[in-house]
Amino acid sequence: MSPFRAIAAAALLAAAASLSAGELPQEQRRSGYSFMGPDSRAMQDDDTSNPGMLFVLDGEALWNKKTGHAEKACADCHGDGRESMKGVAVRYPAFDKALGRPVTIEQRINLERTRHQEAPPLAYESRDLLALAAFVVNQSRGMPIIAGDDPELKPFVEKGRELFMQRQGQLNLACANCHDANWDKRLAGSPVTQAHPTGYPIYRLEWQSLGSLERRLRSCITGVRAQAYEYGAPELVDLELYLMSRARGMKLEAPAVRP
C-alpha cells in the first residue's frame, strides 16, 4: 500500500472513532447470540444444558438463605424472587439516590446486604455474587431492555459513551473501532459482535464459568493493552450503563452462553 493510501486509511479509522453516527440503527442491531455457531446456541437454548442455569439455581438458594447480623434472607423483604424481580434487571444500571450515581445489579445486591441485611458485601466475581446476580437477572429474561431512561442518568450515559469512543491502550483502539465499525468481521477466528450486553452475566466458554460484564470489559481493555479499571470503578459502571442503553429495546437473554 502506498504511503499516501496508508495515511488516508489511518485518518479514516481515526475519524471513524469520533463519529456519533457510529450508533447502530435499530434494524441492524443483533444480539451476540446471532454471531454464535449452532452448537453454542443450542447450549444456551436449553435450560437443562445451559451451565449458566446452574448458577441461577445456586442464586435461588442464596435468595432464600438468612444471612448477616439482621438474620434476613432476600426473600424476607422481597418475597418470591421469581415474581418480585421481574422487570428489575432491564432497567439496570439504575440510579441510586444515596450515592448519587448509577449502580449495577451486583452493586445493588451488595448495597442491600450492607444496608438491610447487615452483612458484608460479597467480593466481585465471587461465586455467590454471580449466582445471586444470575438469579435476579434471569427473572427478566425475554423482556426488552429499558436502561438509561431515567433523566438523572443522562450525564453518566454520556460519560459511558465517551469511554466507548475513546482510544486507549498500546493498540490505541476504541471500543467503537471494532464494535461499531467492524462488527461481523473476525478477530483471530472469532466474530466481532456489536457488544450488546443482552446476556449478562454470561457463561463464557473461555472462562468455563459464569462472569459479569465488568469481567468481560476488563478482559477487552487488557486486550488492547490498556490498564483495566478495578471492579466496581465508576468508569466500568458508566460504560455498562451506556452499553445497556445502546441496547435499548433488545430482549434480555441472561444467562447467555458465549464463546
Next chain:
Amino acid sequence: MPSALINVPPKAKRGDIIEIKTLMSHTMESGFRRTSAGELVPRDIITSFTCRYNGTEIFRADFFPAIAANPFLSFFTVAKESGKFEFEWIGDNGFASTASASIRVE
C-alpha cells in the same frame, strides 16, 4: 449438594427410547494449569458417573480431565416401567453427589 440440572421426560410410553440429559456443577480442574506464580493447580475432577433405573445400572461413564467444566452428559434408555432414575457423580477429594428424577411409563 452442588447444583445439578436433570432432563428426563416426566412420562413416556412403554418401549419408547428416551433421552436423559444431566448437567453437574463442577470446575473439573484439569491438573495441568499453573498459577501466575508457577505453581501447579492440583487436579480435582469428577471421575465417574452412574445412572440407575429402578436400581439397575443402565449407564456408566469414566471422566478424564479432558471433560469440560460443569460436565454435561446425554444418553438414551428404553422406557420400560414407571419409577426412578438415580444419578451419582464421584470424583477426586471425596466428591460425591446424587440426584434423581421420576418417570411414569404407560
Next chain:
Amino acid sequence: MHRNPPTRRTFLGLAGSAAVAGVVPIVTLRPSDATPAMLASAIRNVVGEAPVRAGKVKLEIPPLVENGNTVPMTVSVASPMTANEYVKSIHVFNEKNPQPNMGNFYIGPWAGRAQISTRIRLADTQKVVAIARLSDDTFWSASADIIVTLAACTEEVN
C-alpha cells in the same frame, strides 16, 4: 521425534519462564507434547491386540470450534441395540492434549440407541478418535480433525 524428549518438568519450567517474560501472565499452559504414540498406547489399553476397523461410528464435533475449553461432541454407533447385537462401550481419545483419554461410556441393549453427547476440552488443533466395542467384541472407529484457535484476548490473572 526428539532424540531426548524434554521432561515434563523441563518443558513446563521453560514455558513458565516464557510466560513471565511475555506481556500477559498466562494461567492455562500449552500442553507438553502428547505424541501419536501415547494415543496409540491408550487405544491399545482398551482394545488389546484386536483390530480396529473404521465404520459404524459417527463422531460429530464442529470442525472449527468456538472455544477449545468447551467443545460439544456427540458419538453415535449404528447398531440395532437388540439383546444379540448391541454396543457395549464407547471410548474417546485425542492426539495432543496432555492425556490421550477423554471419556469411556458403558451402555447395553437396554439403551435403545447407542449415542452419547458431552463437552470436551481440546488444547490444540488435533485429531479426535472414537472407538466403539460391540457385543461380539469387535472394535469400530471414527476420527475427526478439529481446528482449535485461542481466544482473541487473554485476561490478566485475577
